[in-house]
Amino acid sequence: MADKGERTIGELVSELAGEVRLLFRQELDLFTVEMKEKVVEVAKDTAAIGVGGVLIYTGFLVLLAAVVLGLATVMPAWGAALLVAAGLIAIGAVLVLKGGKDVREMDAKPEQTVGALKEAVQWAKTLRLTSSRRRGSASKSGIRKAI
Template sequence: MADKGEKTIGELVSELTGEVRVLFRQELDLFTAEMKEKLVALAKDGAAIGVGGVLLYTGFLVLLAAIVLGLATVMPAWGAALVVALGLIAIGAVLVLKGGKDVKEMDAKPEQTVGALKETVQWAKTLKFTSSRRRGFASKSGTRKAI
């Protein structure tokens, strides 16, 4: 029989099962939060790439309009169109390059979750070691040995 203050094996197993469930839920919540954070960053970078692409395309169209105006009539109006086109192209190129660089540098691996899982494995190994020592606690004759 268990002394006062000691838990039975059934109670310990039940408590361990409950703690493992809580730990698993916490690991899943951490993974979910970390992946949401990475998806938000990816969405922002994707938006920058998209806006940059639209500006590059717009700049190209304005550049074509400047070339057409310049060739059709030799007037100063094409100079203004050329300046606008080059400005849009420069801004678009900067946005596309920045967004592409950020996407390449992003680490999609959930670092916090991996670290927490490694800690959990270490914890489980210590439990295994502790439980294997408990088996040897009682001698074959049934008397208890001091630790």
């Protein structure tokens, strides 16, 4: 029997199970805290990226205004604005047309995934045939042993 200071195996196993549960709870709490910190950090970085994007866009618009005002010194202001607008529209149209063409020509079928799935199906069929042969031979040998 167990002495007064010794514990039984059942008590030790029970204590171990409790300690494992406690460890998992603590790990889950640590994970939760860590992920909350990362979400806050990502939110701050995303806000900085958004504000930076707005400032870049605004700077680009001011740069275009400066180009228009610079051209206005050698031609009428309406002509300078028209020239800059036409240039931007032409560049934008070329980009839109090229992007549309690339999207239409894109092969949307995931070739690697389809290939991997076909291999997996073939492997499963092979495995099924192999295991059914084993079961068939095992049952025959079991019958032979019984005889």
